[in-house]
Structure formats: structure tokens, C-alpha cells
Amino acid sequence: MTAPARxxxxxxxxxxxxxxxxxxxxxxxxxxxxxxxPGLRRYLxxxxxxxxxxxxxxxxxxxxxxxxxxxxxxQYSARSWLFGIASIMARRHxxxxxxxxxxxxxxxxxxxxxxxxxxxxxDAVESDRALRAFARAFERLAPKKREVFVLVTLEGLSxxxxxxxxxxxxxxxxxxxxxxxxxxxxxxxxxxx
Amino acid sequence: xNAPHCARAWQAEAVEDGRLAATDAAxxxxxxxxxxxxxxxxxxxxxxxxxxxxLPLLTSSELAQRRLRNAVLERANGxxxxxxxxxSLRAGALLAVTAAVLAVTALLVQRSAPxxxxxxxxxxxxxxxxxxxxxxxxxxxxxxxxxxxRGATLKLGASxxxxxxxxxxLRAGQRFLVELPDGELEVIGTRFTLxxxxxxxxxxxxxxxHVALRLRARAALTLSAGEAWSAEPQATxxxxxxxxxxxxxxxxxxxxxxxxARERSTLRSRGPASEPASALGDAxxxxxxxxxxxxxxxxxxxxxxxxxxEHAHPADARVEDAAFLRAVAHARxxxxxxxxxxxxxxxxxxxxxxxxxxxxRLAATDxxxP
Numbered sequence: 050m051t052a053p054a055r056x057x058x059x060x061x062x063x064x065x066x067x068x069x070x071x072x073x074x075x076x077x078x079x080x081x082x083x084x085x086x087p088g089l090r091r092y093l094x095x096x097x098x099x100x101x102x103x104x105x106x107x108x109x110x111x112x113x114x115x116x117x118x119x120x121x122x123x124q125y126s127a128r129s130w131l132f133g134i135a136s137i138m139a140r141r142h143x144x145x146x147x148x149x150x151x152x153x154x155x156x157x158x159x160x161x162x163x164x165x166x167x168x169x170x171x172d173a174v175e176s177d178r179a180l181r182a183f184a185r186a187f188e189r190l191a192p193k194k195r196e197v198f199v200l201v202t203l204e205g206l207s208x209x210x211x212x213x214x215x216x217x218x219x220x221x222x223x224x225x226x227x228x229x230x231x232x233x234x235x236x237x238x239x240x241x242x
Numbered sequence: 243x244n245a246p247h248c249a250r251a252w253q254a255e256a257v258e259d260g261r262l263a264a265t266d267a268a269x270x271x272x273x274x275x276x277x278x279x280x281x282x283x284x285x286x287x288x289x290x291x292x293x294x295x296x297l298p299l300l301t302s303s304e305l306a307q308r309r310l311r312n313a314v315l316e317r318a319n320g321x322x323x324x325x326x327x328x329x330s331l332r333a334g335a336l337l338a339v340t341a342a343v344l345a346v347t348a349l350l351v352q353r354s355a356p357x358x359x360x361x362x363x364x365x366x367x368x369x370x371x372x373x374x375x376x377x378x379x380x381x382x383x384x385x386x387x388x389x390x391x392r393g394a395t396l397k398l399g400a401s402x403x404x405x406x407x408x409x410x411x412l413r414a415g416q417r418f419l420v421e422l423p424d425g426e427l428e429v430i431g432t433r434f435t436l437x438x439x440x441x442x443x444x445x446x447x448x449x450x451x452h453v454a455l456r457l458r459a460r461a462a463l464t465l466s467a468g469e470a471w472s473a474e475p476q477a478t479x480x481x482x483x484x485x486x487x488x489x490x491x492x493x494x495x496x497x498x499x500x501x502x503a504r505e506r507s508t509l510r511s512r513g514p515a516s517e518p519a520s521a522l523g524d525a526x527x528x529x530x531x532x533x534x535x536x537x538x539x540x541x542x543x544x545x546x547x548x549x550x551x552e553h554a555h556p557a558d559a560r561v562e563d564a565a566f567l568r569a570v571a572h573a574r575x576x577x578x579x580x581x582x583x584x585x586x587x588x589x590x591x592x593x594x595x596x597x598x599x600x601x602x603r604l605a606a607t608d609x610x611x612p
Contacts, residue, residue: 073428073454075315075462082311087301092409096301103300104310111314119393185295201259202291208259227255232288 071118079129082111088204089135095199096139097188108144110135126210133214136196143192144164149242179237186236195228254283258291292355319462354435375418375429380406390421395422395476407435409451425457434465437472445472519594541571562588566597569604582606 059068061080069077089110093103121130153219190198200211202221212219253270256262260358274280302310374396385403389396395417398407402423407417409429418429420436420444427436432451433442437444446455447470455463455471466473532547548564550570555561569584586602588595595601 068414071415072430073456078318079311079315082314086307086310087380090300090302090569095297098300099385103453104302108310108314108317112317115318119395163341180293184297187294187297193354198294202293208261221258222263227257228286229288 064121065164066125067118067121067127068115068123069132070115071121072129074100074146077078078111078115081114085128085131086111089131092132092199092204093139095203096136096192098139098142098196102142105143106135106138110138115137118147125213129210129214132210133216136215144178149226154206170227182237186233189236190229194225194232197225250277251280251283254280254287257284257468258287309594312596316596317458345390374407375409375412375416375474377407377409377418395419400436400438402438402440405438406434408433408435417606425455426458428454430454432467442473516611523557525551528554529558529560529564532567536567536571539574541575545575546570562592562597564596566589566601569601573604 053210056085059076063081063084066081066084068177069079079234086107090103090107092101093106110131114131117134121127187195196215200214201208205230206214208219211222213223251260251269251427253266254274257267257270270280274284293310327545372390373395377396377398379387380399382404385405386401387403387405388399388401390399391397393417397419399421407420408431412418412430420427420429422438424442427443427446430452432448432449432453434446434450436446441456443455446453446465448465448467450467452464452466455465463471491566528547528551532544532551535541535544537545545568547598548568551558551564552561565584565588569588572578572581572584582605585601588601589598589605592598
């Protein structure tokens with residue numbers, strides 16, 4: 050990549066980059082990738098996506114950006130749009146993993162599917178009982194509540210941005226967030242902060 | 243769960259989420275100073291957030307990120323070349339019929355004009371009022387094409403023949419694509435000519451503006467005014483491992499060719515290599531000199547110049563091109579061992595490089611094959 054091309058990419062806004070992607074400009078896609086890959090990877094990890102699957106989902110998210118770029122409405126936040134795409138990819142992934150787990154469970158004659166044996170961020174927690182307890186409670190959160198908790202509390206999106214990303218009303222964001230916190234609080238029990 | 247005993251405890255969560263106005267938030271904070279329940283609630287929420295932030299994060303190394311970026315761009319490039327699904331063709335069928343009627347009407351109007359008989363067919367895109375790009379098309383006798391619309395995108399499917407296209411500057415959201423037998427060409431506001439035969443694209447020459455040429459199994463190219471691409475041997479550097487292509491005879495004499503514009507085939511997708519040497523720095527001049535030797539068929543000299551370029555400008559974006567072209571240069575002068583070695587070196591340095599497929603073919607070339 051040439052210095053002028055890099056400079057041009059760095060000075061373009063997210064919306065301009067998405068518009069350029071819609072015109073078939075792959076340099077612009079590269080610019081979006083550099084800008085948002087770390088954030089999307091972090092977000093997917095916080096949603097419980099295993100590190101081994103993160104690359105595939107990040108890649109799928111950016112390819113979806115190519116397909117959907119012509120439909121992007123520039124009056125909305127590019128950041129929430131991208132997080133929304135990653136959320137959809139994570140949901141699809143969960144469904145496919147869930148189906149695969151169910152098939153395996155049926156094949157093995159098990160009554161119900163077991164939790165995924167894939168290593169998740171929580172597995173890496175070695176110290177601090179409270180943190181481990183939190184990680185376990187966090188993993189048990191329903192995906193919809195977890196998405197909202199991550200987007201608002203950890204990624205710093207506003208309620209409106211999270212609503213746009215997830216395609217839900219803003220009041221639903223607040224309701225899910227409240228329930229997520231309550232479940233974490235109950236699950237944490239004696240380890241509650 | 244410990245139910246809060248203060249009626250304002252719910253505001254702790256609203257403050258944490260930024261849902262309260264500044265004055266209401268300040269009021270709550272003053273209240274919390276004297277209310278143990280609300281203070282405890284606010285502390286709990288903040289601690290919950292801090293604990294969540296301590297969870298391990300998924301990160302990737304710079305190298306892994308670069309590899310993934312290349313993979314994404316490579317797949318996105320392939321996505322752009324994939325044939326459209328059937329439903330999108332059906333959606334554009336109505337416009338195709340309309341555009342065909344328009345084209346025929348324009349042709350009849352032109353033929354009925356008192357001008358001298360022309361061996362070429364012309365059509366004028368008059369769909370601007372519908373938000374579609376405006377264009378003028380002149381095609382050789384017997385040429386075959388069709389037009390499709392999808393939103394503000396106008397696609398011209400060129401099956402075979404010689405075409406001269408002038409597309410007015412595109413407005414925001416508009417796209418003008420030319421569907422080729424082996425890829426597609428995207429217009430970025432321009433005037434250009436196009437030669438197509440049923441199975442492949444023969445040549446593209448740009449006289450104004452830019453076009454992006456995306457052919458299957460080849461890296462995308464951007465051609466600017468005065469530049470040309472053709473399927474002649476000197477332009478097959480991207481697919482050097484494949485059998486050489488020869489130019490087919492057109493269905494009528496080429497009376498409007500611009501020799502100067504035909505002579506250069508350039509790779510502009512990732513660097514300014516095709517700019518005039520006088521407008522470039524040392525790196526540009528070195529690369530241009532190497533390319534000139536390559537195009538002239540002096541492959542030994544080109545190999546030396548590319549090697550010097552790589553050594554002198556290791557951070558330049560065209561180093562990857564140079565590394566690949568060295569493998570091609572060796573192959574062209576019949577040194578298959580050196581070609582394989584250079585291709586393997588390219589693959590080692592750029593495992594996800596844009597020329598990976600072609601380099602793999604070169605690396606696997608039988609020693610008996612020049």
C-alpha cells in the first residue's frame with residue numbers, strides 16, 4: 050500500500066469508507082478492517098466466541114460489509130452498523146454450533162447437549178475467585194442479554210447505538226441490560242462485587 | 243438478590259448508563275452521599291463494569307491481523323467477480339428489456355440520419371432521470387451486449403465485439419459495471435474502448451478517467467487515462483504460469499486504435515507503478531525501468547532491476563510485485579529452476595500474497611517446462 054493511499058484512507062470518515070466499499074474499492078475495505086478489526090474481535094470474544102472461531106467470524110463480518118455496504122444508511126452510526134453485523138455473525142455461529150452439538154448429543158444418546166468444550170476467554174482466568182465466578186456467570190447469560198451488556202457497558206455504545214446495532218427498540222436495550230445485571234448479581238452470590 | 247430499599251435506587255443504573263440528564267444525575271449523586279442503599283447500588287454497578295473489563299480479551303498479533311486482512315481482501319475481490327444470483331438477473335430483466343428498446347431506437351434514429359453509413363452500432367443511455375448513469379456506447383457490427391439495472395447500478399453485459407464507451411461522471415451512489423466473459427470492469431467516470439470475445443476479454447484502453455478491471459484469477463487493476471490492458475503476452479504477467487494467450491482477430495479492421503495507449507499494461511491496484519516515471523521518485527523510476535525491461539522482453543535485465551529495486555526500496559508496496567515478477571522473468575527466459583526458487587521465495591515472504599495462486603503454479607512447474 051502506498052503512503053498516499055494510506056493517508057487518504059486514514060483521513061476518510063467511516064461513512065466515506067463504507068461508501069467507497071460500496072463502489073468496489075477494496076482499499077477502503079482494508080481501511081475499515083484496520084480501524085475496526087480489533088474492536089470486532091474483542092466484541093466477539095466477549096460474546097463467548099472461541100478464539101479458534103474468531104478469525105472466521107471477523108472475516109465473515111467484513112465480507113458481509115462488502116455485501117451490505119450499498120444498503121448502509123449514512124445517517125446512522127457506522128460503528129453500531131459494524132457491531133450489528135458482527136452480532137448477526139455471532140448469532141449464526143451460535144446456532145450452527147448449537148445444531149452441531151445437538152446432532153452429536155443425539156448421536157451419542159445423550160439427554161441434552163453439553164456445554165461447548167471450546168476454550169473461551171473465561172477459561173483463561175486463573176486467578177481471583179470473584180473474577181472466575183463472574184466469568185462463569187457471564188458465560189451463562191442469555192446471548193441477547195450478553196450482547197446488550199457488552200455493547201453498552203464494555204464497548205461504550207449508547208442505548209440508541211446498541212438498539213440500532215441489534216435492531217431492537219431502545220427500551221428493550223435498557224430492559225435486557227437491567228436483567229443481565231440482575232442475573233449476574235444473583236449468579237455471583239457471595240462473590241458479588 | 244437484595245432489593246434496594248430506596249425509591250431512587252433505580253437511578254443508579256440510569257446514571258451508570260448515561261440515561262439521566264446532567265442535572266438529574268448530579269441530583270442523584272448528591273442523594274447518594276447520604277443514602278447508603280443508593281451509594282451501595284452505584285458502587286456495585288461500577289464494580290460490575292470493572293470486573294467485566296478484567297475478563298481476558300481476544301487479541302491478535304500484527305502479523306495475524308495482516309494475514310487476516312489479506313484474506314478478507316482476497317475473498318472480497320473474489321466476491322466481486324462471482325456471478326450474480328439468478329434473482330438479481332430477474333429483477334433487472336424489466337430494465338434490460340427497456341434498455342434494449344432504447345438502444346435499438348437510438349440505433350434506428352442514428353441510421354436514419356443523413357450521415358454516411360457506419361459499420362458500427364451506437365446507443366445512448368438516457369436513463370439519468372431514473373438515477374442511472376448516463377453513457378454513450380458505440381459498438382462494432384455484430385457486437386452483442388445487454389444492459390441490466392439494479393438500484394442505481396447499471397450493468398452492461400458485453401458478450402463479444404469492439405465497444406467504445408463514454409460514461410458521464412457518476413453521481414453519489416451510482417455505479418456503472420461492464421460484465422465481461424471472464425470478469426467485470428467498473429467505470430469510475432470515463433471514456434474507454436473494450437474488445438471482448440465470447441470466452442474472454444481481449445483489451446481495454448482508457449482515454450479519460452479510470453476503470454477498475456477485475457478478471458477471474460487475476461489481481462484487480464486500475465487503468466487510468468492513456469493506459470491499456472490487453473491479453474497479449476506482455477500483459478499476462480499476472481497469469482504467467484498459465485498458457486500464453488494470443489490476440490484474436492476482431493470482426494472488423496481496427497481503424498480507431500491508439501497505438502500509444504496500447505503499449506502499456508500496468509498494475510495500479512496497490513501502487514503508483516503506472517504513473518509516468520518523471521512524476522515519480524527513485525522507487526518509481528527504478529520500478530518503471532524494471533517494468534520497461536520486462537515489457538521489452540529483456541528478462542535477465544528485468545530480473546536484475548527488480549532485485550535492485552527490492553534491495554533499495556524494501557518498504558515499497560511494489561516489492562511484492564517485484565518479487566513475483568522475478569519468478570516470471572526467470573520462467574520467460576527458460577530458467578525454470580530459478581523461476582521455481584523465486585516463486586517459492588515469494589510464497590515464503592508473502593504466504594497470503596495477491597499472486598499466491600500464480601506463484602504456486604510457477605513453484606510447481608515441471609523442470610522440463612520453460
